[in-house]
Amino acid sequence: KMINGGGIALxxxxxNGTGIDWDDVVFKGLRIKGIYGREIFETWYKCTMMYQSGLPLEKIITHRFHYSDFQQGFDVMRSGESGKVVLSWE
Structure with missing residues (x-):
């Protein structure tokens, strides 16, 4: 549950089927922001700040795939059972 005036970045x-309780959004004054890569410099800044604060970023990465297995990576993302999925060229 979110606190009054809270925010979440998706x-x-x-x-599929992920629900949103719109009553909570409206009555708690929540802010929802979708992130899809267009704010790359702001994202880099925030990631740097999280890393420097000691947040264990390695726990956010749940799956790693070789780039040739990209379809498997997308399938895992779509399943909703992943955090960050990383493709490697090594």
Whole structure:
């Protein structure tokens, strides 16, 4: 549950059927922001700040795939059972 005046940034693709309690959004004055890559410099800044604060970013990455297995990576994202999915060229 969100607190009054709280905000959430949705990063990535949500699974089908993900519900939103619009009563909570309206009556608690919540802010929802979708992030899809257009604010890259702001994203870099925020990631740097999170890293410097000690947030364990490695826990956000739940799956790693070789780039040739990109379809498997997208399938995992669409399933809703992942955090950050990373493709590697190594």
């Amino acid at each position: 990063l990535g693709i949500l699974p």
